[in-house]
Structure formats: C-alpha cells, structure tokens
Amino acid sequence: MSSASRGDLTTRARIRDGAVECFAREGFSVSVRTIAEHAGVSPGLVIHHFGSKARLREECDTHVRGVITEVKTQTVEEASGAFMLQQMAEIEQYGPVLGYVLRSLQSGGVLAADFFELMVEDVERFMAVGVEAGTVASSRDPAARARYLTSSALGSLMLHTTLHHTGAEPDFGQVMQEWIEAYMLPALESYTEPVLLDRTLLDTYVAHAGGGAGDEGGTGTGDD
Amino acid sequence: MSSASRGDLTTRARIRDGAVECFAREGFSVSVRTIAEHAGVSPGLVIHHFGSKARLREECDTHVRGVITEVKTQTVEEASGAFMLQQMAEIEQYGPVLGYVLRSLQSGGVLAADFFELMVEDVERFMAVGVEAGTVASSRDPAARARYLTSSALGSLMLHTTLHHTGAEPDFGQVMQEWIEAYMLPALESYTEPVLLDRTLLDTYVAHAGGGAGDEGGTGTGDD
DNA sequence: CAATACATTAAACGCATGTTCAGGCTGCTG
DNA sequence: CAGCAGCCTGAACATGCGTTTAATGTATTG
Secondary structure (H helix, E strand, C coil), rough: CHHHHCCCCCCHHHHHHHHHHHHHHHHHCCCCHHHHHHHHCCHCCCCCHHCHHHHHHHHHHHHHHHHHHHHHHHHHHHHHHHHHHHHHCCCCHHHEEEEEEEEHHHHHCCHHHHHHHHHHHHHHHHHHHHHHHCCCCCCCHHHHHHHHHHHHHHHHHHHHHHHHCCCCCCCHHHHHHHHHHHHHHHHHHHHHHHEECCHHHHHHHHHHHHHHCCCCCCCCCCCC | CCCCCCCCCCCCHCCCCCHHHHHHHHHHCCCCCHHHHHHHHHHHHHHHHHHCCHHHHHHHHHHHHHHHHHHHHHHHHHHHCCCCCCCCHHHHHHHHHHHHHHHHHHCCCCCHHHHHHHHHHHHHHHHHHHHHHHCCCCCCCCCHHHHHHHHHHHHHHHHHHHHCCCCCCHHHHHHHHHHHHHHHHHHHHHCCCCCEECCCHHHHHHHHHCCCCEEEEECCCCCC
16 A cells, blocks of 8 residues: 555556556557557556456546546536636646546546446536526436537547547647537537528427427526 | 359358348447348358458448438439438338448548448538528538538537447337437427527627638528 | 369467566665 | 565467368369
C-alpha cells in the first residue's frame, strides 16, 4: 500500500496512463508490446502488474471514469459558462481521455454505456434549467429528448471522427474543432428555427404512438 | 466468363455473400476460417478466389455499393412515400447489407465515406423538395444542414447499435425498430417545434462566424 | 482414352499475439 | 554480511491468424 499512497508516479500508474494513450490513439486492438514499449518496460511487466490485457483495459476504464467524474464534479460546482469554456480550451489536456471515451463509444462496453448515461443525465438537467429559465421549450418527454439530443451530438461526433480521421493517430482537438465548424451553424439553426413547417408528421406520430404505447419512463409528459 | 454469365450462384459469389454476412455480424476482424466455414468451403479456397482477405473485403465493398445504388435507383424512380415504406418493411431483407454498412461506418474506410456522401446528397435533395413544397424551412446553408441532419441520424443509429447490441450478433431489424421507438418522437418534436426559444445563441454565432463565411443558399430565413 | 485446366482441400508455414517462466537486479531487514 | 522480497527482463510457449503449397478430384477437350 506504500506505493499507492506515494502518489501516481509508480510504474503501474505509468503503464496505465500510457495504455490509455495507446488505446486512444490506436484503438483497443493495440498490442501489449506497444503499450509496454510506450511505458519503457517489458511486455511481461505489464501482465505481471495487471494480470492480463483485459484487466488492464478494465483498470483504464475505471481510471478514465474517475477522471470524468472528477471533471464533472468541478464543472457542476462552478456551473458557469465561463468555466465550461475554459474547460473546452483545456480540452487538449484531456486528449487521451477524450480519445479513450470515443474509442469506447465505437467499441461498446460498460464504460461507453456509463458515459452515455452520464451525458444524458447532464443534458436532461441542463435542459430542465433552460425550460425553467424560459430559454428552452418544454418537451412531451424530457427524458427521451435528452437521450435524443445526446445521441445525435455524440453519434455525429463519432461518425465525423471515423470518417475523416481514418489514420491511426487522430488529433481530437482538431476533430472537435472541425466538427464544431461543420455542424454548429446548422445545429443552432435547426434548434432555433423549426425545420419542419408542417406539423402533420409530429401530430400523426403523437396520435399514433402516444395513444397506443406510452413509454414507461414515467417522469410524465412535460407541459407548458 | 461462362461462370459469371450463369448468374450469381457460383462458389465465388456464395463466398462473397457469406463474407458480407460474416462481416456484418462479427465485424471486419472476423477470420477467414469463419468465412470459409460459413460458405462450406476451405480457408484456402477463399484466398484462391480473392487473392487475400483485403481484396475480399474490397469486393464486398463494391458489391454492397452496387446493391445500395440499385435500391436507390428503384427508390428514386418510384419516388413515392408508399414505396419507401414498403422498402422499410422489407428492410430485413437487406439486413446483411445494412449491417455491413454500419460496420463500415464504425471502422471508417472508403465505402463508409461514399455511403455518407450518398446519404447527404439524398437528404439535401429531399430537403430541397420540402422547401419548395413549403413543408420544410429554408436554411442559411442547405448543404451544411443536410450534412448535419445525416450525421446526426446516422451517428445516433450507430451509437445505439454499439451501446445496446454489444453482442456479436445484432439483429438490425430490431436495432432499427428500437431506434425509431426511442428517438422518433423527440426528433419530430425537435424538428417541428423549436427547442431553443432564445435566438441569442444562433444570432451570436451567425454574427461571429457568418461574417467570415457567407451563406450562398439565401432564399431567406423563412419564418413568420 | 489421354491430356489439360480448373475447383478444392488438408496440411503446413511464418508471423504476431497474449501470456508464462526462470532468473537477475535492487533495496530492505535480520 | 546473508537472506529475503519485490520489481523487472529476455526468452520461450501456445495459439490464432492470413497465406502458401502440394496434391486430389473433376470436369472439358482433343
């Protein structure tokens, strides 16, 4: 336990952090040898410390999850747009973590689902605040809307990454910037000015699906 | 050439079709041995016919691309909503192809980019028709909007697939149905009734970024 | 019927992978 | 100093991969 208390500069931690970087850069099929070389150790030592590649992956998952919740807590405590922007400016600092999350989102797995749910909760809370402030419209199903918005944004970001950075070393700062440049305007436009001028589609679907099968996620339908 | 003229029931074609299924079900890391077993032949024969796994993959790409353009041509010729719905009902028929495309979208590659551009073109044309008919609002940048809408929908579908069907054998009919059930209502709602009641964000962004890059679409913002 | 070309297979090759093993090195403890 | 325990390495092992090779069967053709 002495090594753990001494901080994070143990060889174990160095391997772990290096592994996060490698996983982010080259995907989860990166070899143990590459990870070992990146940390300046032998492949055997990686296994000696973590038991197996799968367990190393798990440890990376929990570590990344920890970083995320830490940042999230900070953000919630500050809860200011300025801090949020500052975070986005420092996004390069979290490059490996962001890359790791994106790789997880591509590959599936527990961390990906957890992260998605975390984002959904954030978005739902954020939207609720906007609704109360009068800047955001209320929804028939706030939870579903939050899931939809999260899924669209995250999925779009994923797609952009895979399509335009097929190389093994994507720069996530650049990816993010490209993505914002390409989609920010149409997104804001679509969310501010209705895309569909004809209400028929929505009304039809609401009459059809809303009457027959209500969803069980019972936060109730939002009213004005 | 006699074998090619006899139709598609050659061993080569059987292997190819089986490979598309395998790639769709298990991803592109599926082994040649699995593909061979699926087609009821030896691994060596697969290589003998296609030269290498990479070339087999290419052939699958072009084949899938062919199926897509064929279906697309039919759809354009018919161009009726009824036919479109019929196609969606028969979507299970195209399960392997759809799965293959989704895998491509996850892994990147030429087919993925091609398919995305194809979809963007379709969406842009479709939206233009709607704008002329008065059912769809005009956009400051129709091309960017088409890209955004396509990216959101496709990305969301991808994300849903990877998150909820982490198993090796996803049923794409079911995936599609789940996706529609989860996201159709909030999507229609968001596109029909503006999400953001405050125009500040949009106006700010337009003033900031729109000053540099002008819009060429410009039939006006088309609101009341 | 003999010859030729093709379809097909079983076995093996070379390689990269994750993992194991036996031992060497270092630092602490008696 | 002797000994022990941990960190660490280099080499080896087992496995699965894509691919090659030699040989077998099977038609078609002269």
